[in-house]
Amino acid sequence: MTDSQSRHHSRGFWAEAWARFCRKPLAMAALVFVTLLAAVALFAPAIAGTKPVLCRYKGRIYAPCLSYFDRRLEPTIFAKDRFRGTYPRNLKEKDPDSWAIWPLVFQDPHRAVRENEWPGRPANPAKDEGHPNRINLFGTDQYGVDVFAKMVHGTTIALLVGVVSMGLAGTIGIIVGALGGYFGGWVDMLTSRVTEIVMCVPTLVLILAVIAIVEKPTIWKTMAIIGATGWTGIARLTRGEFLRLRQSEFVTAARATGAGPVRIMLRHILPNALAPVLVPITFGIASAILTESSLSFLGFGPPPPAASWGSLLNDARSNLSMWWLVVFPGIAIFLTVLAYNLIGEGLQEVTDPRLRDARK
Amino acid sequence: MATYLLRRLLLGLLTLLAITFIVYGLARNMPGTPLTVQMGESDPSRKLNPEDQERMKRIYGLDRPWHEGYLRWLGNVVRGDLGRSFSRKQPVTTLIGERIGPTFLLSGTALLLTWLLGVPLGLYASARSGLADERATSLLLYVLYSFPTFVAALFLQIIFAVWLRGTSWELPLFGMSDLPADASWAARAADIARHAILPVTCQTYVSLAYDSRFIKANMEEAVRQDYIRTARAKGAGPSRVLFHHAFRNTLIPLVTLLGLSLPGLIGGSVIIEQIFTWPGMGRLFFESIRERDYPTIMGLTLMFSVLTLIGQLLADLLYCLVDPRVSVE
Numbered sequence: 001m002t003d004s005q006s007r008h009h010s011r012g013f014w015a016e017a018w019a020r021f022c023r024k025p026l027a028m029a030a031l032v033f034v035t036l037l038a039a040v041a042l043f044a045p046a047i048a049g050t051k052p053v054l055c056r057y058k059g060r061i062y063a064p065c066l067s068y069f070d071r072r073l074e075p076t077i078f079a080k081d082r083f084r085g086t087y088p089r090n091l092k093e094k095d096p097d098s099w100a101i102w103p104l105v106f107q108d109p110h111r112a113v114r115e116n117e118w119p120g121r122p123a124n125p126a127k128d129e130g131h132p133n134r135i136n137l138f139g140t141d142q143y144g145v146d147v148f149a150k151m152v153h154g155t156t157i158a159l160l161v162g163v164v165s166m167g168l169a170g171t172i173g174i175i176v177g178a179l180g181g182y183f184g185g186w187v188d189m190l191t192s193r194v195t196e197i198v199m200c201v202p203t204l205v206l207i208l209a210v211i212a213i214v215e216k217p218t219i220w221k222t223m224a225i226i227g228a229t230g231w232t233g234i235a236r237l238t239r240g241e242f243l244r245l246r247q248s249e250f251v252t253a254a255r256a257t258g259a260g261p262v263r264i265m266l267r268h269i270l271p272n273a274l275a276p277v278l279v280p281i282t283f284g285i286a287s288a289i290l291t292e293s294s295l296s297f298l299g300f301g302p303p304p305p306a307a308s309w310g311s312l313l314n315d316a317r318s319n320l321s322m323w324w325l326v327v328f329p330g331i332a333i334f335l336t337v338l339a340y341n342l343i344g345e346g347l348q349e350v351t352d353p354r355l356r357d358a359r360k
Numbered sequence: 361m362a363t364y365l366l367r368r369l370l371l372g373l374l375t376l377l378a379i380t381f382i383v384y385g386l387a388r389n390m391p392g393t394p395l396t397v398q399m400g401e402s403d404p405s406r407k408l409n410p411e412d413q414e415r416m417k418r419i420y421g422l423d424r425p426w427h428e429g430y431l432r433w434l435g436n437v438v439r440g441d442l443g444r445s446f447s448r449k450q451p452v453t454t455l456i457g458e459r460i461g462p463t464f465l466l467s468g469t470a471l472l473l474t475w476l477l478g479v480p481l482g483l484y485a486s487a488r489s490g491l492a493d494e495r496a497t498s499l500l501l502y503v504l505y506s507f508p509t510f511v512a513a514l515f516l517q518i519i520f521a522v523w524l525r526g527t528s529w530e531l532p533l534f535g536m537s538d539l540p541a542d543a544s545w546a547a548r549a550a551d552i553a554r555h556a557i558l559p560v561t562c563q564t565y566v567s568l569a570y571d572s573r574f575i576k577a578n579m580e581e582a583v584r585q586d587y588i589r590t591a592r593a594k595g596a597g598p599s600r601v602l603f604h605h606a607f608r609n610t611l612i613p614l615v616t617l618l619g620l621s622l623p624g625l626i627g628g629s630v631i632i633e634q635i636f637t638w639p640g641m642g643r644l645f646f647e648s649i650r651e652r653d654y655p656t657i658m659g660l661t662l663m664f665s666v667l668t669l670i671g672q673l674l675a676d677l678l679y680c681l682v683d684p685r686v687s688v689e
Contacts, residue, residue, distance in 0.1 A: 330511035
């Protein structure tokens with residue numbers, strides 16, 4: 001064996017899977033799209049808003065745009081100087097030396113922009129007259145609020161719903177499935193029965209009932225409920241993997257070295273069972289986004305001013321002639337769901353040895 | 361066999377008890393009661409005074425804690441009585457009987473269309489696997505599969521009810537029939553069919569995409585088996601290999617899929633029926649939750665859970681029937 005060959009290690013399972021994933025154009029495009037969405041969510045106040053990203057006022061530098069993430073982040077000096085949320089005119093009037101960096105699109109996700117709020121710009125059209133145009137890229141809703149701004153700020157919800165609820169569902173599912181699959185016997189009997197019961201209760205009913213019980217519904221509670229009801233498939237799959245792996249030789253070897261059950265489950269079996277479990281989690285993200293948007297669509301969404309894409313569609317139901325209220329949010333939901341499905345499919349193809357070898 | 365069935369039925373009963381207990385607890389703990397929700401929302405002046413409310417509560421049995429209410433409901437169910445709806449003043453069984461027809465009309469048509477189109481599509485895709493036309497079809501189906509139903513429903517409504525208004529292509533926006541009850545039978549049937557086109561389309565396309573992909577995936581698994589190579593070696597033609605050797609062996613997972621679609625057939629789809637205001641079970645469910653109509657919520661939950669369990673049992677039994685290697689023991 002030559003020197004160069006011995007230094008060339010064979011790649012690990014995940015590195016190998018990643019290399020295969022990179023060769024799948026559709027899956028990669030989907031991954032890029034989701035990354036792009038994450039960037040939009042992160043920089044939403046800098047993309048669309050009516051508050052400066054950065055400004056210098058009375059000798060100090062502020063970032064009022066952060067208040068879109070949390071109202072408490074609004075610098076108190078602007079409230080004291082009676083800005084009332086209108087920055088462009090007030091900044092110049094109250095401090096002629098001030099400067100500001102504005103968001104790319106001067107539109108607010110929570111209210112209609114008034115006439116001359118931005119010098120020389122007319123007020124947003126209300127009712128059904130807000131066709132998409134140069135100023136309101138995706139049109140305005142019946143109250144004159146810009147749809148583009150609403151959608152940009154709604155991206156956070158769409159992404160968080162998928163990740164948070166499936167993080168919860170994944171944790172519950174893996175724990176329940178691992179316990180049942182590893183210990184077997186009455187533990188398995190119990191966990192399988194609980195899984196079956198949760199599976200049998202119609203999901204939408206369960207979610208609607210729990211949402212109705214919860215006082216003051218917030219988007220976080222909706223995510224928790226979607227997660228708490230969506231773990232059954234993951235649990236079943238994990239159970240199957242653990243059942244299969246607990247009899248393998250490396251587990252016997254680990255047990256012989258004196259490892260306890262928790263250590264064996266976490267350190268030895270779980271890493272080997274993770275790939276097949278990740279696939280339903282990715283598909284679960286897609287379906288969680290769908291569930292949230294259909295809940296908002298039915299009118300059970302987060303309370304205003306937080307607007308998810310689904311609640312935009314709910315507004316559209318009573319104004320079908322305003323097609324832009326349907327088309328843009330609808331396509332956004334569709335593309336996001338499609339992207340997660342494509343990523344899940346790609347993941348399945350690169351990690352499942354049966355599918356992987358079949359393609360050769 | 362008999363012991364297996366008995367065990368499954370007993371376990372099923374236990375599951376049913378657990379599900380109804382959970383849902384009853386959830387329903388009774390939702391804020392508001394049928395009395396406050398119904399009357400207070402529409403007109404504050406019609407709100408009952410406290411004494412009347414107490415009296416009504418006693419009549420409906422709402423003055424006791426919910427676990428007692430559950431036991432009472434359970435006792436009535438064992439005696440074959442699902443109770444009366446609070447908000448509609450009708451027995452729950454009558455309500456379900458009224459709504460089951462429209463839902464079955466939608467979901468039955470959709471299921472039939474799905475299988476009539478899905479099986480040939482899946483077979484076509486596996487026969488031409490890897491070729492350009494198959495890849496295009498599969499991609500299209502995949503895109504359709506990710507297309508949310510309610511978005512599609514809104515798109516279809518905009519196209520057929522708003523943009524095409526006044527043309528012969530116009531389709532009704534919602535409801536099941538605009539004609540009075542004394543219209544002729546044929547006219548009513550045609551009218552209902554026109555109303556059903558959009559909801560049936562919405563219900564069909566998602567399951568069509570799912571089923572044909574499912575069939576193709578199973579076929580690809582089957583085609584790699586040794587017996588297919590044997591069949592080819594003995595000189596069977598491509599279509600005979602496909603239908604007779606490969607497809608017959610993918611029937612097992614298909615049977616399971618069919619069994620699992622049973623509850624949806626009668627349970628209906630909440631979202632589609634809600635969008636098209638179709639007077640079916642899904643809409644009844646949604647309304648009964650909003651109206652805190654406990655007997656109706658419970659009756660529908662019970663029916664849906666029973667159907668789910670029967671569907672699972674049927675799928676398992678059919679599994680044994682089509683595959684002699686599988687035995688219930």
